[in-house]
Amino acid sequence: MAIRDLRDWIERVDELGELTRIAGADPDVDVGGLTDLYQWDMGNPALLFDGMPGYRPGHRILSNVLTSLPRLALTLNLDVAHSKRAFVDALRNQLATLRPIPATVVDDGPVMANRQSGDAVDLTRFPAPRWHPRDGGQFLGTGDIVVMRDPDGGWVNAGTYRVQVQGPRTVTIYISAGKQGQLIQEKYWKRGEACPVVVCVGMDPLLLLQGGYEVEAGVSEFDTAGGIRGESVPVIHGPLTGLPFPASAELALEGEMPPGETLPEGPFGEWAGYYASGQRPAPVMHVKNVFFRDDPIILGCLPGKPPNDNTFFRSPMRGAVLWNDLERSGIPGITGAWSHEAGGGRLFNVISIRQMYPGHAKQVGMAAASARAGAYANRWVVVVDEDIDPTDSNEVIWALCTRTDVVRDIDVMRRAWSSILDPMAYQGDGPGWFNDRLIIDACRPYDRRATFPAVARVTAEEATDLRHRWPILFGPDGKALSEARSANRGS
Numbered sequence: 334m335a336i337r338d339l340r341d342w343i344e345r346v347d348e349l350g351e352l353t354r355i356a357g358a359d360p361d362v363d364v365g366g367l368t369d370l371y372q373w374d375m376g377n378p379a380l381l382f383d384g385m386p387g388y389r390p391g392h393r394i395l396s397n398v399l400t401s402l403p404r405l406a407l408t409l410n411l412d413v414a415h416s417k418r419a420f421v422d423a424l425r426n427q428l429a430t431l432r433p434i435p436a437t438v439v440d441d442g443p444v445m446a447n448r449q450s451g452d453a454v455d456l457t458r459f460p461a462p463r464w465h466p467r468d469g470g471q472f473l474g475t476g477d478i479v480v481m482r483d484p485d486g487g488w489v490n491a492g493t494y495r496v497q498v499q500g501p502r503t504v505t506i507y508i509s510a511g512k513q514g515q516l517i518q519e520k521y522w523k524r525g526e527a528c529p530v531v532v533c534v535g536m537d538p539l540l541l542l543q544g545g546y547e548v549e550a551g552v553s554e555f556d557t558a559g560g561i562r563g564e565s566v567p568v569i570h571g572p573l574t575g576l577p578f579p580a581s582a583e584l585a586l587e588g589e590m591p592p593g594e595t596l597p598e599g600p601f602g603e604w605a606g607y608y609a610s611g612q613r614p615a616p617v618m619h620v621k622n623v624f625f626r627d628d629p630i631i632l633g634c635l636p637g638k639p640p641n642d643n644t645f646f647r648s649p650m651r652g653a654v655l656w657n658d659l660e661r662s663g664i665p666g667i668t669g670a671w672s673h674e675a676g677g678g679r680l681f682n683v684i685s686i687r688q689m690y691p692g693h694a695k696q697v698g699m700a701a702a703s704a705r706a707g708a709y710a711n712r713w714v715v716v717v718d719e720d721i722d723p724t725d726s727n728e729v730i731w732a733l734c735t736r737t738d739v740v741r742d743i744d745v746m747r748r749a750w751s752s753i754l755d756p757m758a759y760q761g762d763g764p765g766w767f768n769d770r771l772i773i774d775a776c777r778p779y780d781r782r783a784t785f786p787a788v789a790r791v792t793a794e795e796a797t798d799l800r801h802r803w804p805i806l807f808g809p810d811g812k813a814l815s816e817a818r819s820a821n822r823g824s
């Protein structure tokens with residue numbers, strides 16, 4: 334049965350044995366620290382905090398959300414794959430054939446159980462952690478979606494952007510230059526109008542997965558989520574803004590961002606692993622209405638030194654979307670893609686190809702460095718042959734070490750799209766931030782393919798033969814001792 338909201342998700346994850354409940358943790362110190370410790374490794378359970386000092390029992394925080402393959406598969410309505418490589422393949426097939434299902438507008442839902450309006454709005458009642466020790470405040474929104482309507486096209490964007498509590502009725506929203514949310518907000522401001530906005534904190538994590546990656550402009554994340562779920566997402570239209578938010582959301586803030594109004598925001602521990610952007614002005618949202626379920630659950634998704642909750646899911650998502658972007662631009666021969674966890678799921682992208690013509694690898698590298706899913710804040714693009722598993726760091730480094738001519742195969746792209754969050758980005762003459770990036774062809778040289786030395790390892794066929802002839806070592810079906818791994822490595 335489809336997961337319809339965060340409570341369904343928690344129940345299903347509990348059934349999988351992947352949920353730990355914690356009572357009495359302090360949101361100012363413990364919640365962020367414990368989440369950080371848990372999210373260093375893939376496979377640790379999700380954490381559900383309750384009974385936090387200073388907050389009502391029942392007001393909860395869920396964190397370490399998407400850090401296991403079974404939880405990712407559950408959220409994306411996919412089967413659990415036996416390897417990261419197979420998971421990317423399944424995901425990119427899902428996305429390539431996805432038919433968005435439009436959201437359904439309903440009048441009522443669990444999120445309307447409680448309402449604060451006007452002067453009665455009090456955001457301090459909700460547990461908003463100081464996620465990292467040197468954060469400049471409490472961030473209610475990390476695993477959120479920020480909903481806006483494009484004033485020209487009329488389509489609805491839902492992006493995941495951090496939201497800092499600045500007062501009982503005021504928050505700031507940090508959106509990097511060039512993201513859809515920033516472009517939309519700028520359109521209202523250029524007209525001298527306030528930008529209507531809804532921040533949704535706590536919903537089916539599928540919506541976080543949609544809000545947190547580059548769904549193309551003009552397409553609503555509610556509709557792509559419906560397509561993945563296999564049924565329409567019921568939404569309520571906010572009475573003030575007319576903007577949609579899930580009828581079964583945990584907590585929704587409705588308000589507006591007046592033109593030019595900012596407050597100091599940050600510092601915040603960011604996805605690249607630093608407090609890089611420090612404190613600077615960010616747009617203010619005045620919260621006019623708050624809607625929330627009984628005993629609301631804040632959905633936290635903690636950035637920080639990678640790997641972390643963001644990067645474990647970003648790695649396959651970016652791999653899948655990049656793969657599809659390259660194919661959609663007409664480039665043949667793509668066989669895999671991955672964005673390394675340690676690069677925050679952005680900085681280190683690897684694409685594997687079946688080389689088909691001279692210059693093919695260079696074309697893929699250049700395109701990947703500029704494609705929708707690869708353009709922002711990237712640093713390394715590595716193109717490898719199809720016998721290399723892009724999700725396996727050992728294999729990628731081996732290809733870099735043994736198939737790259739360091740004079741001929743490395744290009745530098747200068748003044749590319751970046752942000753202040755990248756500690757190596759540099760400011761242009763105006764307000765913009767740029768970075769430089771490397772594009773590396775780590776494929777066997779195209780003109781030496783026929784004579785390139787053979788790989789000193791059993792081939793996939795030889796491995797299959799050995800496995801079946803040696804059941805004492807590999808079991809009656811020949812599958813013991815990581816068949817998938819050795820099959821991936823056969824060449």
Ligand SMILES: Cc1cc2nc3c(=O)[nH]c(=O)nc-3n(C[C@H](O)[C@H](O)[C@H](O)COP(=O)(O)O)c2cc1C
Nearest residue numbers: 492493494495507508509512513514545546547634
């Ligand atoms: C947990 C999480 C937090 C994020 N925080 C921010 C943020 O504070 N500001 C930002 O610009 N992007 C942030 N991102 C990245 C954006 O969500 C991502 O680039 C997405 O594509 C933006 O949506 P858009 O393409 O509709 O602009 C975050 C992503 C995740 C998963």
